[in-house]
Amino acid sequence: MRAKLTYFALAAVLVVYFVLVGSRGVLLIRQGTAVTVAFGVAVLVLPLIGLWFLWHSTRFAHRAGRLARELEAEGGLPPDELERLPSGRVDRASADAVFARRKAETEEDPGDWRRWFRLAVAYHDAGDTPRARKAMQRAIALHRAERRDAQPRPSR
The missing domain is CATH 1.25.40 (Serine Threonine Protein Phosphatase 5, Tetratricopeptide repeat)
Structure with a gap:
């Protein structure tokens, strides 16, 4: 549960960041010079790539979680048979x-x-x-x- 909360908090921060960056891109485009329009378009592309990556990662995590729940319901999750070091790390x-x-x-x-x-x-x-x-x-x-x-x- 803690991992989900962390993930969604970071995702929300990223979305806010993408909105802020996107607004700067729009402001650059509104300047109207060739250089600022080019920079504005480039700045707008970055949040779009970030949103695509965030969506792709979220969808992957959701699908993997669905498989884990189904496998758990079947009793087929792999047991934790790993030996651990005194630090807690996996041997x-x-x-x-x-x-x-x-x-x-x-x-x-x-x-x-x-x-x-x-x-x-x-x-x-x-x-x-x-x-x-x-x-x-x-x-x-x-x-x-x-x-x-x-x-x-x-x-x-």
Whole structure:
């Protein structure tokens, strides 16, 4: 819950920042000279890119959370079997061992979104965030395809 509150607080701050930057872009455009119009357009593009990124990240987090809730309801969330150092950080060897198991499970059935979800968690625990994100995106895509295939088709 704390992570969600932090995320939404930071998102709100970003939106306010984008509005402020966008208003400066409009003011530059209103100046009417070639240089200020060019700068104004450039300044307006930055908040648009930021809003797109914020929307994309929020949608990803929402979809990943939905998968986690569904997997939890099925009793399929991966157990926390990682050993921790006295500082509380994950022991690297432990994370690598769990990752190797999760990777082998996913290779056995690469069409199962549940296995990709668990692999994404293992990547994250091993400290490989880019691959964790890609694995989670794969889990989301497989889940969406499974749901689409499970819906009844209208008869002709």
